[in-house]
Amino acid sequence: MNFVLAAGGTGGHMIPAHALAAELKRRGHGVMLLTDARGAKIPALFEDVPVHILPAGRLSKTPWGLLKGMRAVMAGRREAKGLYAKHKPHAVVGFGGYPAFPALLAASALGIPTVLHEQNAVLGRVNRLLAGKAKAIATANERVERMKARDRGKVVLVGNPVRDSIVRLGELPFPAFDDVAPLKLLVTGGSQGATVLGQVVPEGLGALNEGLRHRLQVVQQCRPDDIERVRETYKRLGIPAELSTYLQDMDAKLGEAHLMIGRAGASTIAELTAAGRPAILVPLPIATDDHQTANARELARAGGARMIPQPQFTPAALARQIEALADDPEALSNAASRALSVGRPRAAQDLADLVERIGEGEAPTLVGRVQSEQPAIGFAPAGAAA
Known part of the structure; x- marks a missing residue:
C-alpha cells in the first residue's frame, strides 16, 4: 500500500x-x-x-x-x-x-x-x-x-513511536554507577533548544558538593545564540562539558547517560520511557494548553522523573535534586526501571x-x-x- x-x-x-x-x-x-x-x-x-x-x-x-x-x-x-x-x-x-x-x-x-x-x-x-x-x-x-x-x-x-536505536537501549542494562564512578548527565531542550537550561544547569552543577562536581561528565544541547555563553560558564566552573546545537546521535548520548535534564516534550518522554532513563523535567510554561506539564505527569507519578516548574527551576533547586539521586546509587537505577515500566x-x-x-x-x-x-x-x- x-x-x-x-x-x-x-x-x-x-x-x-x-x-x-x-x-x-x-x-x-x-x-x-x-x-x-x-x-x-x-x-x-x-x-x-x-x-x-x-x-x-x-x-x-x-x-x-x-x-x-x-x-x-x-x-x-x-x-x-x-x-x-x-x-x-x-x-x-x-x-x-x-x-x-x-x-x-x-x-x-x-x-x-x-x-x-x-x-x-x-x-x-x-x-x-x-x-x-x-x-x-x-x-x-x-x-x-x-x-x-x-x-x-x-x-x-x-x-x-521512537527510533529503533532508542528502543534497543531499554533492552540493555542501566549504566553502572556507584559512589566513585563518573556521573554522566545529558541536558537537552528538544529540537528547539531551551535558553533557561543554559542559564540554570551550569550554575546548578557548580553548586554541587565538591566530590560530586569533580565526577561530572556533561553533554548539553544549546541554542545557537547561547552556546558560547554556556561554554564560558562551564569553563569558569571547571566542569568538562560537550556542547552542541543539535544532538544527531541522541541514541548514543542517551545510552551513556545516567540522568537527563530537559524539557517535557512528547518525544523526550517517549525516548526516556523506551530507553529507561531517569530525568529532571522542566516543562515549557508557554506550551499550548500547558501540554508539557501533562506529558510529564505520568512519568513523575511512576517515579521515573522529578518535575520542577520553570519558576522554581533555580541552580539551588537543581543541585538539591541531583544530590538526592546521586547520593544513593540505587536511586538512579530504580528511577530508570520505573521510567521503563511506563514505556511503550x-x-x-x-x-x-x-x-x-x-x-x-x-x-x-x-x-x-x-x-x-x-x-x-x-x-x-x-x-x-x-
Missing part, C-alpha cells in the same frame, strides 16, 4: 512520523512525507523517503492573520490533492502541527481515510479541528485532555498495524483495556457495530 505522512516542522511531530515511516517501509509499503521547510531541514530524518514541502499557515486570532493563514492552507490543500492523484495513498496519517492541516483536509475532500496521531497528553489544535473526520485517533497517553466525547470511540492507545516500545509497530487496517478499509475498535507494556489492539470489520 501507499501512505502519506503529514507532520509539522518540530522534532516532536517529525520523530514519531520518521519511526512510523521506517516501520511501514520494512513492511514493503510506499511512504511520502508532507511537511514544511523547517521539518525538511531536520537532520538524519526521512533520508530515504520522498519529502514534499506544502504551503501552510498558522490560523491566528486576528482577522488579517486568519485570512492569510487560510489562503496558505487552501493553497496547500490544492497542492496535496494533486500529489494524491499521482501517489494514490490508501490512508493519510497526520502527526499534528499546522503543516499537517492542508494535507489532511485534502485527504478528507477526496474520501481518503485519515488517521491522527497525538503525541501529547492534550489533544493539539490541528488534531482537534480534524478529529471529527478521522477514522482513528492514535494516542500516546491513556488520558488525553481536550478530546470531545463524540471522538472518544475512535481512540486507540499505541504510544509514541512497540508503538511504531502498533501504529503501523492501525494504519494498515485503516488503509484496508477496516474500522478500528478498541478491545478491552490496553496494557502499557504490550498494547493489544483489536479491529472489527468495516460496517460492524461499535
Whole structure:
C-alpha cells in the first residue's frame, strides 16, 4: 500500500512520523512525507523517503492573520490533492502541527481515510479541528485532555513511536554507577533548544558538593545564540562539558547517560520511557494548553522523573535534586526501571498495524483495556457495530 505522512516542522511531530515511516517501509509499503521547510531541514530524518514541502499557515486570532493563514492552507490543500492523484495513498496519517492541516483536509475532500496521531497528553489544535473526520485517533497517553466525547470511540492507545536505536537501549542494562564512578548527565531542550537550561544547569552543577562536581561528565544541547555563553560558564566552573546545537546521535548520548535534564516534550518522554532513563523535567510554561506539564505527569507519578516548574527551576533547586539521586546509587537505577515500566516500545509497530487496517478499509475498535507494556489492539470489520 501507499501512505502519506503529514507532520509539522518540530522534532516532536517529525520523530514519531520518521519511526512510523521506517516501520511501514520494512513492511514493503510506499511512504511520502508532507511537511514544511523547517521539518525538511531536520537532520538524519526521512533520508530515504520522498519529502514534499506544502504551503501552510498558522490560523491566528486576528482577522488579517486568519485570512492569510487560510489562503496558505487552501493553497496547500490544492497542492496535496494533486500529489494524491499521482501517489494514490490508501490512508493519510497526520502527526499534528499546522503543516499537517492542508494535507489532511485534502485527504478528507477526496474520501481518503485519515488517521491522527497525538503525541501529547492534550489533544493539539490541528488534531482537534480534524478529529471529527478521522477514522482513528492514535494516542500516546491513556488520558488525553481536550478530546470531545463524540471522538472518544475512535481512540486507540499505541504510544509514541521512537527510533529503533532508542528502543534497543531499554533492552540493555542501566549504566553502572556507584559512589566513585563518573556521573554522566545529558541536558537537552528538544529540537528547539531551551535558553533557561543554559542559564540554570551550569550554575546548578557548580553548586554541587565538591566530590560530586569533580565526577561530572556533561553533554548539553544549546541554542545557537547561547552556546558560547554556556561554554564560558562551564569553563569558569571547571566542569568538562560537550556542547552542541543539535544532538544527531541522541541514541548514543542517551545510552551513556545516567540522568537527563530537559524539557517535557512528547518525544523526550517517549525516548526516556523506551530507553529507561531517569530525568529532571522542566516543562515549557508557554506550551499550548500547558501540554508539557501533562506529558510529564505520568512519568513523575511512576517515579521515573522529578518535575520542577520553570519558576522554581533555580541552580539551588537543581543541585538539591541531583544530590538526592546521586547520593544513593540505587536511586538512579530504580528511577530508570520505573521510567521503563511506563514505556511503550512497540508503538511504531502498533501504529503501523492501525494504519494498515485503516488503509484496508477496516474500522478500528478498541478491545478491552490496553496494557502499557504490550498494547493489544483489536479491529472489527468495516460496517460492524461499535
